[in-house]
Amino acid sequence: MIQKPIVMIDFETTGLSPAMGDRITEVAALRIVGGRVTERYVSLINCGARIPSFITALTGISQDMVDNAPPVARVIPDLLDFIGNDMLSAHNASFDEKFLKAESERLGLATAHSGLVCSLKLSRRIFPGMPSYKLGQLSGQLGIRFRSAAHRAESDAEVAAEVLSHIGSHLGATYRLPSVEPQLLVSVNKLAAAKVQAYLHKYAQENTAPHVS
Numbered sequence: 001m002i003q004k005p006i007v008m009i010d011f012e013t014t015g016l017s018p019a020m021g022d023r024i025t026e027v028a029a030l031r032i033v034g035g036r037v038t039e040r041y042v043s044l045i046n047c048g049a050r051i052p053s054f055i056t057a058l059t060g061i062s063q064d065m066v067d068n069a070p071p072v073a074r075v076i077p078d079l080l081d082f083i084g085n086d087m088l089s090a091h092n093a094s095f096d097e098k099f100l101k102a103e104s105e106r107l108g109l110a111t112a113h114s115g116l117v118c119s120l121k122l123s124r125r126i127f128p129g130m131p132s133y134k135l136g137q138l139s140g141q142l143g144i145r146f147r148s149a150a151h152r153a154e155s156d157a158e159v160a161a162e163v164l165s166h167i168g169s170h171l172g173a174t175y176r177l178p179s180v181e182p183q184l185l186v187s188v189n190k191l192a193a194a195k196v197q198a199y200l201h202k203y204a205q206e207n208t209a210p211h212v213s
Contacts, residue, residue, distance in 0.1 A: 029082055077107070080112065
């Protein structure tokens with residue numbers, strides 16, 4: 001079980017690249033402690049951007065919704081305060097982190113999270129051989145269900161948080177770890193898949209107390 005706080009984040013955006021001018025339209029940030037969501041920050045965001053019709057069709061987020069949402073200059077500082085220096089996670093984390101950094105830099109602000117955990121990369125390493133690692137398909141394979149429509153920030157973040165907690169529970173049970181440190185997840189993220197099992201066995205030997213009869 002992952003006891004130390006991790007903030008699972010999900011952005012809805014106007015496209016794939018902040019470098020190409022794409023902006024955020026919605027954010028959900030969920031603080032996970034001990035396998036439970038203990039706090040959440042959720043908001044639509046007005047970045048003054050045009051919402052492409054295909055984004056509205058995919059997410060249900062319309063131009064009117066973002067035009068009437070809180071401005072990005074208010075949401076991003078609040079979001080950074082919420083995250084603080086906790087570990088940050090997302091499914092395909094590099095995507096969400098680059099948007100977080102880009103929007104923060106626009107306002108002259110800096111991110112302070114202590115590290116980044118990608119639940120997509122983790123799933124590939126901990127559950128090899130799955131037919132798909134996309135959040136919608138992976139969650140179903142793990143028995144995790146969406147409670148509301150996919151492709152909205154809070155719904156996607158909730159499911160990704162359950163996936164991450166599932167990974168933590170699996171590691172704890174498989175390797176008999178008393179707790180799963182966020183830094184362990186960061187380390188596994190960085191490994192080649194072929195090296196993960198040996199690394200975890202060694203880690204478990206070094207971090208589990210010997211049994212005394």
